[in-house]
Every structure is written in C-alpha cells, then in structure tokens.
Amino acid sequence: MKILTIDTPSCKSNIFCGSGAFEERAARLKGKKLFIVTDSNVYKLYYGCIEQKFGENPVYVLPAGEKSKNYRWLFNILSAMLKADITRADTVVAFGGGVVGDIAGLAASLYMRGINLIQIPTTLLAQVDSSVGGKTAVDFDGVKNVIGTFYQPSEVIVDPFFLSTLPKRQLRCGLGEIVKYGVLNADIFHELESHRSSLFSFVFEDGIVYDCIAHKAAVVAADERDTGGQRKTLNAGHTTGHAFELCYGHKSHGEFVLIGLFYETYIAVKLGYCESAYAQKLTALIKKVLGDIPYFADAGSAARLAKHDKKNVLATQVSVIAPQSEGKSVEIILSLNEYCRLIDECNDLIAEGKI
Numbered sequence: 001m002k003i004l005t006i007d008t009p010s011c012k013s014n015i016f017c018g019s020g021a022f023e024e025r026a027a028r029l030k031g032k033k034l035f036i037v038t039d040s041n042v043y044k045l046y047y048g049c050i051e052q053k054f055g056e057n058p059v060y061v062l063p064a065g066e067k068s069k070n071y072r073w074l075f076n077i078l079s080a081m082l083k084a085d086i087t088r089a090d091t092v093v094a095f096g097g098g099v100v101g102d103i104a105g106l107a108a109s110l111y112m113r114g115i116n117l118i119q120i121p122t123t124l125l126a127q128v129d130s131s132v133g134g135k136t137a138v139d140f141d142g143v144k145n146v147i148g149t150f151y152q153p154s155e156v157i158v159d160p161f162f163l164s165t166l167p168k169r170q171l172r173c174g175l176g177e178i179v180k181y182g183v184l185n186a187d188i189f190h191e192l193e194s195h196r197s198s199l200f201s202f203v204f205e206d207g208i209v210y211d212c213i214a215h216k217a218a219v220v221a222a223d224e225r226d227t228g229g230q231r232k233t234l235n236a237g238h239t240t241g242h243a244f245e246l247c248y249g250h251k252s253h254g255e256f257v258l259i260g261l262f263y264e265t266y267i268a269v270k271l272g273y274c275e276s277a278y279a280q281k282l283t284a285l286i287k288k289v290l291g292d293i294p295y296f297a298d299a300g301s302a303a304r305l306a307k308h309d310k311k312n313v314l315a316t317q318v319s320v321i322a323p324q325s326e327g328k329s330v331e332i333i334l335s336l337n338e339y340c341r342l343i344d345e346c347n348d349l350i351a352e353g354k355i
C-alpha cells in the first residue's frame with residue numbers, strides 16, 4: 001500500500017492506495033461512529049463486508065445511478081443523519097462510485113457546517129478521479145454538478161479489491177479518465193501504450209491507478225479551487241464529452257470522455273496545435289478502449305451545448321483542453337461556429353469510415 005498526501009489550504013487529505021488498503025484502514029475505524037452512504041448495487045455486493053467492518057453503524061442505501069444525484073436524495077441523507085444522532089465528532093463514509101462520493105461528500109460538507117469525510121471508491125472511475133480532489137455535487141434542473149462544494153475528505157481508501165465485481169463497461173468508463181491522464185502525463189501515456197493489448201486487466205495492477213491519483217493530487221495541491229488554470233487541464237476531452245453526454249444520454253461519462261478526446265484531438269490537428277504522428281497513437285489508444293467511435297446524427301447541433309461549459313467566458317466561444325504532444329495539453333479557444341463546423345466535419349469522416 002502506498003500513501004499520498006494532498007496538502008491544501010483547507011485540509012490535509014491522505015490517500016491510501018493499493019491491495020490491502022481497505023483491510024488495514026477499515027480496522028483503524030473500529031470504535032468510531034460512522035454514517036455510511038452506499039448505493040443499492042454496491043450494498044447487494046458488499047453487504048457482508050460493510051457489516052463485518054463497520055458493524056452497528058447506520059448505513060444509508062441510495063438507489064444506484066445518476067438519477068439519485070439530486071437535492072431530494074441529499075436532503076434524505078441529511079435527514080437520516082439527524083435521526084441517527086450524528087454529531088460533529090462523527091464521520092461520513094462514502095462507500096461506492098462517483099455518484100455516492102459526490103452526494104455523500106456534499107452531505108458531509110453541509111451537515112453541521114461540515115463533518116469528517118472518508119471516501120472509499122468502488123468504481124475505477126471513482127478511484128482514479130472523483131474520490132480525489134474534494135469536488136462534491138448534485139445535479140439540479142437538468143444541469144450536472146451545479147450545486148456543490150469544495151470539501152476534502154480526510155482520507156481516501158483506494159483498493160483494487162472492489163474492481164473485481166465491476167462490469168466491463170464500468171472498467172471502460174474508468175479507462176476513459178485514465179486515457180485522459182495519458183493526454184496530460186507522458187509517463188502515463190507510455191504505460192498505456194506498452195499495455196495496449198491488455199488494458200482491461202492492467203487496471204487491476206496497483207501502479208496505473210496510483211499514477212493517475214498522483215497526477216491529480218499534484219494538480220489539486222497547486223489549484224484546489226480550480227482558479228489557477230492547472231485544474232482546468234483535468235477537463236481534457238470533457239467539453240465535447242459533456243455536450244454529447246447531455247444530448248445522447250447521461251449513462252456513461254467515461255465513454256463520452258473518450259469520444260470527446262477523439263474529437264478534440266481532431267480539432268487540435270486541424271488547427272495545427274497537435275503533431276499528427278502523436279495524434280495517431282492517441283486515437284489508436286482511444287479506439288482500443290472504446291472500439292469504433294460512434295456516428296451521431298446532428299453532432300454539430302449537439303456540440304452547441306458546449307457553450308454551457310464552465311471554462312467558457314463568452315457564450316459565443318468554446319474552450320477545449322486538447323492534446324499537443326506527449327504529456328502536453330493546450331487550451332484552444334474557438335468561436336462556437338468554428339467549433340461546431342469542425343465537430344460536423346469529424347463526424348462526417350467517422351460516418352465515411354475515413355478516420
């Protein structure tokens with residue numbers, strides 16, 4: 001097990017990563033009063049484990065899925081915390097994927113103006129991304145993550161033990177964020193390149209998950225509140241990915257990140273920001289994880305939703321964090337019309353089987 005510490009102005013957050021992390025850290029929580037939040041799928045799979053490690057502590061089970069990430073379920077959790085007599089000395093444990101982590105994190109940050117939070121991420125996506133960095137949120141009025149806080153967990157327990165029950169599609173979603181780290185970090189890119197033919201088993205090894213977390217931890221330490229520019233880079237692939245996700249379904253964030261990376265690589269090459277040899281290697285990696293890039297009816301119109309992206313200052317411009325060369329990304333700001341035109345162009349080439 002390896003330990004990483006994120007030291008930010010608001011908190012010291014320790015990340016315990018590797019096989020055995022859960023066993024070891026859970027033992028240290030014995031005797032503490034905990035309020036455990038999980039979801040219905042995770043509870044079904046890990047009921048025995050929760051019972052054995054956390055005994056009599058109250059467990060709140062959310063219906064699984066993004067549809068529970070809203071203010072109604074947030075208030076249900078807060079109400080259950082009150083009923084369970086949770087005090088400021090107690091701890092919320094978010095035991096699940098990114099949905100559980102985001103909503104339980106927000107509940108912990110609001111209850112009595114903030115009580116201790118521990119994240120135990122059980123999806124690959126949550127392990128490499130959402131459990132680390134202190135962003136909490138619920139969706140509201142059809143907009144993703146619009147109500148939220150920055151609230152660092154005191155501890156994140158990342159154990160590959162939980163990944164063995166994940167369906168392949170969820171592994172692919174986690175790999176979507178991992179390929180994103182590959183765009184930002186040359187070492188991660190090389191690791192992925194050299195395990196091209198075994199990516200879905202490679203993620204069970206401790207190394208790659210740790211390296212992604214270490215990358216994110218360094219970015220968060222430098223720019224906790226997403227104001228300095230560094231944290232923005234973690235949105236590579238996300239401008240286009242989020243726009244398509246809004247239009248074509250909320251189901252698979254990580255897959256849309258891969259699609260977004262594909263389109264944004266195309267844009268970067270077309271506009272002369274990215275070397276084409278590198279772009280070819282990157283798009284081959286994306287296809288290795290995702291399979292064929294889907295063709296979308298009316299992609300250009302869907303892309304117009306990118307104007308809502310948080311990175312944009314003006315509604316007539318679009319910002320994308322695009323790959324430039326190995327380990328280097330670049331922010332490209334385009335007019336909305338130019339962006340949509342390039343998205344349409346790329347979509348047509350996909351339909352014709354030319355890229």
Ligand SMILES: NC(=O)c1ccc[n+]([C@@H]2O[C@H](COP(=O)([O-])OP(=O)(O)OC[C@H]3O[C@@H](n4cnc5c(N)ncnc54)[C@H](O)[C@@H]3O)[C@@H](O)[C@H]2O)c1
Binds near residue numbers: 045
């Ligand atoms: N806070 C952040 O910085 C941040 C970053 C990225 C994504 N997110 C958020 O994370 C969410 C997506 O996270 P996710 O992909 O983990 O989704 P999720 O929490 O919905 O989990 C995906 C599915 O896997 C199931 N599951 C969880 N653990 C399992 C296990 N060990 N075995 C089998 N099934 C398991 C869940 O029940 C669910 O059905 C989105 O809401 C997104 O906005 C937040």
Ligand SMILES: [Zn+2]
Binds near residue numbers: 238
């Ligand atoms: Zn993401």
